[in-house]
Amino acid sequence: MTEDIISSVExxxxxxxxxxxxxxxxxVSTQQLGEIDTLISSLLTTLEVACEDTSAQLERIIDSTSRAVPRLVYDLHSMRDNAVALxxxxxSLQNQSKASTSEETAAILAELRTLNLVKRNMEAAREVLGEAESWNSLEFEVTSFLAERSYVRAAExxxxxxxSMAVFQNTPEYDSRRxxxxxxxxxxxxxxxxxxxxxxxxxxxAVCKEYYHIFSNIQREVEFRNYYHGARRTxxxxxxxxxxxxxxxESSASRTMSSFxxxxxxxxxxxxxxxxxxxxQVFPDPPSTLSQFITSTMSNLQPNVAHRLSSTLSYHGAAGLQELVACFKATEHFVSRVENLFEKISFSSNPWSPLESPPSLGGPVSPGPTPTHSRRRSLRMSISWRSGGHRASLSGLNVLKGKQDVILDxxxxxxxxxxxxxxxxxxxxxxEKRFLQDALQRLLVVGQHNSQAPKMxxxxxxxxxxxxxxxxxxxxxxxxxxxxxxxxxxxxVQALDFFFSSFMASWTKQVELEPATVLTGTVGSSSGQDLLDLDYTARDWADFQHSVHLLESSRAVLERLSAFEGRLRTxxxxxSAQFRAARQDSSSTVTSSRRLDQLFEQSVLNSIDLQTLFDAVDPDSREHGGATSNKPSGVxxxxxxxxxxxxxxxxxxKSCQKSVQKTxxxxxxxxxxxxxxxxxxxxxxxxxSRQGASGQYDLQVPTFSLSPTDTIQRVADGLxxxxxxxEVYGEDNALAFxxxxxxxLDPQILASLGAHVDGVSTERALPGHLRRPSLAYKPASHPSLDPELVAxxxxxxxxxxxxxxxxxEVLPSIPSLSPHGAGQLSSDLSYISNIASAMAVNHESLEKWKQFTALADAEGRKTWAERDSGATDPIFGEIARKRGWTVG
Known part of the structure; x- marks a missing residue:
C-alpha cells in the first residue's frame, strides 16, 4: 500500500x-502516514547521498578537464605546425609526380577518363530508356493490379x-504522363x-492503416483523411x-439550444x-489528425453554430444573452475536456506502436508539419530541462509536458x-444594454404607474x-x-450607466408629470398641527410629505448605487490585474484558453478605450505601462x-426638491x-397732487410712502x-440631501456647505471664481450637515x-401702469425687497424693477429718449411700455 502511494506521485x-x-x-491511516514519513525520510537521505556523490563526481570532472585543457592547447599548436610543414x-611532391610521369602514361590516363565519362553517360541513358519503357507499360500493369485487387502493388x-516524373520535366511528354x-x-x-x-x-x-499507406504512396493522403473524417463524423x-x-x-420542439x-x-x-x-493505430500524427477531425466535424454542421446562435438571440429576444452565455460556458467546458484528451494522446512517443511498423512501400509520405514539430520539440525540451530540471528526479512529466505544449501550440x-x-x-x-432595457421595463411595469397606489x-x-x-x-x-x-x-459600464440612468429617469418623469393624489385620511403630522396658522391645506401637507419621502428615498438610492459602483470597480x-499578469507572463492567460485569448486580442474589444478604463480604475495598470500611463496629469x-x-x-x-418647493x-x-x-x-x-378741473393749475404737496398692497403683505408674511x-424640518436628512x-441656490450659500455634498463635486454648481481643485468626486459618504445651514x-x-x-412671470403680466400705479408698485417692490434682503437674498431683477418703477414720468421719458437702443435694459423697456414713455 505504501509503495503504491509513493508511486502515485508519477x-x-x-x-x-x-x-x-x-x-x-x-x-490513509495514521500507521500508513508513519510508514510514508519513514520512507520519505529514507528517500531524502538517499537523495542527499546521491547529491553528494554527484557533486564529488562533478568536481573530479572539472579537475580532469582543467588539467586536460593545457594539453589540448599544446596539441593544437603541434597540429598547426605539422599542417604548415605539409x-x-x-x-614539391606534385612537381616530382609530374616529372616522373611520362607522356605515354598521361595519354593513357586521359583515355581512361574519357571511357569512364562515356560509361557514366551510357548508364544514365539506359536508366532513362528504362523509365520510358516502364511508362509504356504503366497503364497496363496498374490496370491489371486493380483487376486482381492487388491495391498495394498498384500503389507501389x-x-x-x-x-521518374522529374525525368520528363520541361519535355513535351510531361503533361501527357502527368x-x-x-x-x-x-x-x-x-x-x-x-x-x-x-x-x-x-x-x-489494420485495414484502414494499410489503405492509409496506399493513399500516401499515391499522394492522396488528404483524400484518405477526408474519407476517414467523413465516415466517422456521420x-x-x-x-x-x-x-x-x-x-x-419547430412546433413540436421542447428544448432550447442551451439545453441541447x-x-x-x-x-x-x-x-x-x-x-x-x-x-x-492508423495515422502517424495522432494529435494533428484528431485536431483536423474536430475542425472538419464542426465546419460540416448544418445549420452552422453561428446560425443557431443567431436564431437563439432572435427567438429569445433580450433574454437571448443568458442563453448565449450558457452556450458559451458549455463550449468552454467541452474545450477543457478535449484538452485533457489531447494531453493523453500526446504522451505517446511512438504513435505507430499499437500495430506493426509500417511497411516500406517506397512511396513518399504526405508532407505535413512533422519536421517542424521535431525541430520545435527539441527546442522546447531543452528549455523545459533548463527551467525545471530540479524536478526531473520526480518523474518524466517535464519531457512529456514539453512535447505536449509544442503540439497543442x-x-x-x-x-x-x-x-x-x-x-x-x-x-x-x-x-447587455438590450437585456437591461428589457429588465427595466419588467421592473417598472408593476407598481410605479399604478394610479390606485397611495402616493406615500x-x-x-x-x-x-x-x-x-x-x-x-x-x-x-x-x-x-x-x-x-x-x-x-x-x-x-456603458450598459449599466444606461440602465440606472433610465431607471432614475422613469421615476423623475413620474414626479414631474403625474398630478398630485390626495391622501385618504387625515395627516397625522405634529408639525402640521403646529403650523396650522400657515396657508397650507391638507393636500399641501400630503404633497409636501410625499415629496420629502421621495427625496429621502433618493438618498437611499444613491447609497445603493455607490455600493454597486464599488463592486463594479472591484x-x-x-x-485589469488579469490582463497585466498576462502581459508580464507569457504562460499566463486572461481567458480559459490561449486560442480564445488570441481571438479576443485580435478583435475590436481589445481597444484603447478598454485600457483607458483599466487605467482609470487601477493605478497599478498605469504603473506597469498602461496605454495612458504617459499622460502627465494622470486619471x-x-x-x-x-x-x-x-x-x-x-x-x-432635483425634481423632488422642485415638488417640495412648489408645495x-x-x-x-x-x-x-x-x-x-x-x-x-x-x-x-x-x-x-391737486389739480383743477381745467388742469391748468398744479399744486404740489408733500406725500408719504404708500402702503404695500394686501397681496404683497400676505406674500411677505408667507416669506x-x-x-x-x-426650523421644524431642518433636521430632516431628506432636506439635507x-x-x-x-x-x-446662492453659490455663496452652496460654498459654505462644504466641499462635498453627498458624493458629488460642487464644482459643477459653482461659478469659475469659486471652484477649487480639491472639489473632486468622492464616493457618497452623506456627511452630517448643520440643520441651520440646511435651513x-x-x-x-x-x-x-x-x-x-x-x-x-407676474410683473411682466401687468398690462399698464399709471403714475399712481407705478408708485404703488414701487412701494410693493421696496417692501418685498426689504424682506428679501433680510433673508440674505439679493435679486438683480427685483432691484431693477424697483429702480425703474420709482422714476417720475418726466425723468422716465427723458431717460427713454436718451437711451442707447442697442443696449436698452429689457426690464426698463418693459416698464417704459407700461408707463407709456415709448409713445410720441
Missing part, C-alpha cells in the same frame, strides 16, 4: 496536490512511376473508396441536424474518446469552437425597485466575466464610472395669481413664516424662486 503534476490527496483522512611539402507501381498518372491514381482511389468506407465504418483499423453530424429546437421554429448543446458535446466527446484510441481545433461566439462577444455591450407608497416602492435593479446589475458583472473575461468592460480591477482613480446614473439620481432629487410656495403663488390684474395699476387717484417652517441641485440653503432657494416668479 500521476500528479503538482507535488502539493499529491500530498493533499495522499494525506486525506479517508484514504603545406610547404605538397608543391504508381509510386515508382511518380519518382495526366496519365492522375487518371490511374483516380482509378485506384475509386476502386478503394467503397472498401475504405466499409473498413472505416466497421472500425477495421453520426454526430446527424445528431446536430435532427435536433428539434425551439429556436428553429451540452448533450451534443457529451456525444461528441464520447466519439473523440473512441478516436483517441483509434487514430494512433500548433493545433487550432478550438478556434472552430470559439469563432462562432466572437461576433456576439464583440457586440456584448449592445446585447411610492417612496417605499422606489427603494424596493432599486434593490431589484441592483440585483439585476450584479448579475451583469458575472455575465460579463463569463462571456468576455473583461474584454467587454467598456460595453458593460470587478474591473480584477480584470483620477476615484472618477465615477456611472456618470449618467449619478446625474440621474440628482436629477430625480411650500403654493400659497404665495396663489396670492400672486391675481396680482397683475389689480385695479391699482391703472388708477389715477394721486393724492400727491417670513418660511424660517419657522424650515443633494443641496447642490436646489433651484436658484439657510432651503430658505435662500425658496426666496429666490418666489422672487424670480414675481419678476419673470
Amino acid at each position: 500521476n500528479h503534476d503538482d507535488l502539493v496536490a499529491w500530498l493533499n490527496d495522499v494525506i486525506a483522512v479517508d484514504k 603545406q610547404s611539402t605538397l608543391p 507501381r504508381l509510386s515508382e512511376a511518380s519518382k 495526366t496519365l498518372m492522375i487518371n490511374l491514381q483516380n482509378q485506384l482511389e475509386a476502386s478503394l473508396s467503397s472498401a475504405l468506407i466499409s473498413a472505416i465504418s466497421s472500425h477495421e483499423l 453520426e454526430i453530424v446527424g445528431l446536430w441536424q435532427t435536433a428539434n429546437l425551439l429556436e428553429s421554429g 448543446l451540452p448533450e451534443f458535446y457529451d456525444s461528441f466527446l464520447s466519439l473523440l474518446e473512441t478516436e483517441r484510441l483509434s487514430i494512433p 500548433d493545433l487550432d481545433w478550438d478556434q472552430e469552437l470559439f469563432q462562432p461566439f466572437l461576433p456576439f462577444q464583440v457586440d456584448y455591450g449592445s446585447l 407608497d411610492q417612496s417605499r416602492l422606489l427603494r424596493e425597485k432599486m434593490v431589484d435593479a441592483v440585483q439585476v446589475a450584479d448579475a451583469c458583472l458575472t455575465r460579463s466575466g463569463s462571456l468576455t473575461y473583461g474584454y467587454g468592460s467598456v460595453g458593460l 470587478t474591473l480591477i480584477r480584470f 483620477d482613480p476615484i472618477t465615477p464610472l456611472l456618470v449618467e446614473a449619478l446625474e440621474g439620481v440628482h436629477k430625480f432629487a 411650500l410656495l403654493s400659497p404665495l403663488r396663489n396670492h400672486l395669481s391675481a396680482y397683475a390684474s389689480l385695479a391699482a395699476w391703472t388708477s389715477n387717484d394721486d393724492k400727491g 417670513l413664516n418660511l424660517p419657522r417652517l424650515l 443633494s443641496l447642490h441641485t436646489l433651484p436658484s 439657510s440653503a432651503w430658505l435662500s432657494s425658496l426666496s429666490h424662486s418666489i422672487v424670480t416668479h414675481l419678476t419673470s
Whole structure:
C-alpha cells in the first residue's frame, strides 16, 4: 500500500496536490502516514547521498578537464605546425609526380577518363530508356493490379512511376504522363473508396492503416483523411441536424439550444474518446489528425453554430444573452475536456506502436508539419530541462509536458469552437444594454404607474425597485466575466450607466408629470398641527410629505448605487490585474484558453478605450505601462464610472426638491395669481397732487410712502413664516440631501456647505471664481450637515424662486401702469425687497424693477429718449411700455 502511494506521485503534476490527496483522512491511516514519513525520510537521505556523490563526481570532472585543457592547447599548436610543414611539402611532391610521369602514361590516363565519362553517360541513358519503357507499360500493369485487387502493388507501381516524373520535366511528354498518372491514381482511389468506407465504418483499423499507406504512396493522403473524417463524423453530424429546437421554429420542439448543446458535446466527446484510441493505430500524427477531425466535424454542421446562435438571440429576444452565455460556458467546458484528451494522446512517443511498423512501400509520405514539430520539440525540451530540471528526479512529466505544449501550440481545433461566439462577444455591450432595457421595463411595469397606489407608497416602492435593479446589475458583472473575461468592460459600464440612468429617469418623469393624489385620511403630522396658522391645506401637507419621502428615498438610492459602483470597480480591477499578469507572463492567460485569448486580442474589444478604463480604475495598470500611463496629469482613480446614473439620481432629487418647493410656495403663488390684474395699476387717484378741473393749475404737496398692497403683505408674511417652517424640518436628512441641485441656490450659500455634498463635486454648481481643485468626486459618504445651514440653503432657494416668479412671470403680466400705479408698485417692490434682503437674498431683477418703477414720468421719458437702443435694459423697456414713455 505504501509503495503504491509513493508511486502515485508519477500521476500528479503538482507535488502539493499529491500530498493533499495522499494525506486525506479517508484514504490513509495514521500507521500508513508513519510508514510514508519513514520512507520519505529514507528517500531524502538517499537523495542527499546521491547529491553528494554527484557533486564529488562533478568536481573530479572539472579537475580532469582543467588539467586536460593545457594539453589540448599544446596539441593544437603541434597540429598547426605539422599542417604548415605539409603545406610547404605538397608543391614539391606534385612537381616530382609530374616529372616522373611520362607522356605515354598521361595519354593513357586521359583515355581512361574519357571511357569512364562515356560509361557514366551510357548508364544514365539506359536508366532513362528504362523509365520510358516502364511508362509504356504503366497503364497496363496498374490496370491489371486493380483487376486482381492487388491495391498495394498498384500503389507501389504508381509510386515508382511518380519518382521518374522529374525525368520528363520541361519535355513535351510531361503533361501527357502527368495526366496519365492522375487518371490511374483516380482509378485506384475509386476502386478503394467503397472498401475504405466499409473498413472505416466497421472500425477495421489494420485495414484502414494499410489503405492509409496506399493513399500516401499515391499522394492522396488528404483524400484518405477526408474519407476517414467523413465516415466517422456521420453520426454526430446527424445528431446536430435532427435536433428539434425551439429556436428553429419547430412546433413540436421542447428544448432550447442551451439545453441541447451540452448533450451534443457529451456525444461528441464520447466519439473523440473512441478516436483517441483509434487514430494512433492508423495515422502517424495522432494529435494533428484528431485536431483536423474536430475542425472538419464542426465546419460540416448544418445549420452552422453561428446560425443557431443567431436564431437563439432572435427567438429569445433580450433574454437571448443568458442563453448565449450558457452556450458559451458549455463550449468552454467541452474545450477543457478535449484538452485533457489531447494531453493523453500526446504522451505517446511512438504513435505507430499499437500495430506493426509500417511497411516500406517506397512511396513518399504526405508532407505535413512533422519536421517542424521535431525541430520545435527539441527546442522546447531543452528549455523545459533548463527551467525545471530540479524536478526531473520526480518523474518524466517535464519531457512529456514539453512535447505536449509544442503540439497543442500548433493545433487550432478550438478556434472552430470559439469563432462562432466572437461576433456576439464583440457586440456584448449592445446585447447587455438590450437585456437591461428589457429588465427595466419588467421592473417598472408593476407598481410605479399604478394610479390606485397611495402616493406615500411610492417612496417605499422606489427603494424596493432599486434593490431589484441592483440585483439585476450584479448579475451583469458575472455575465460579463463569463462571456468576455473583461474584454467587454467598456460595453458593460456603458450598459449599466444606461440602465440606472433610465431607471432614475422613469421615476423623475413620474414626479414631474403625474398630478398630485390626495391622501385618504387625515395627516397625522405634529408639525402640521403646529403650523396650522400657515396657508397650507391638507393636500399641501400630503404633497409636501410625499415629496420629502421621495427625496429621502433618493438618498437611499444613491447609497445603493455607490455600493454597486464599488463592486463594479472591484470587478474591473480584477480584470485589469488579469490582463497585466498576462502581459508580464507569457504562460499566463486572461481567458480559459490561449486560442480564445488570441481571438479576443485580435478583435475590436481589445481597444484603447478598454485600457483607458483599466487605467482609470487601477493605478497599478498605469504603473506597469498602461496605454495612458504617459499622460502627465494622470486619471483620477476615484472618477465615477456611472456618470449618467449619478446625474440621474440628482436629477430625480432635483425634481423632488422642485415638488417640495412648489408645495411650500403654493400659497404665495396663489396670492400672486391675481396680482397683475389689480385695479391699482391703472388708477389715477394721486393724492400727491391737486389739480383743477381745467388742469391748468398744479399744486404740489408733500406725500408719504404708500402702503404695500394686501397681496404683497400676505406674500411677505408667507416669506417670513418660511424660517419657522424650515426650523421644524431642518433636521430632516431628506432636506439635507443633494443641496447642490436646489433651484436658484446662492453659490455663496452652496460654498459654505462644504466641499462635498453627498458624493458629488460642487464644482459643477459653482461659478469659475469659486471652484477649487480639491472639489473632486468622492464616493457618497452623506456627511452630517448643520440643520441651520440646511435651513439657510432651503430658505435662500425658496426666496429666490418666489422672487424670480414675481419678476419673470407676474410683473411682466401687468398690462399698464399709471403714475399712481407705478408708485404703488414701487412701494410693493421696496417692501418685498426689504424682506428679501433680510433673508440674505439679493435679486438683480427685483432691484431693477424697483429702480425703474420709482422714476417720475418726466425723468422716465427723458431717460427713454436718451437711451442707447442697442443696449436698452429689457426690464426698463418693459416698464417704459407700461408707463407709456415709448409713445410720441
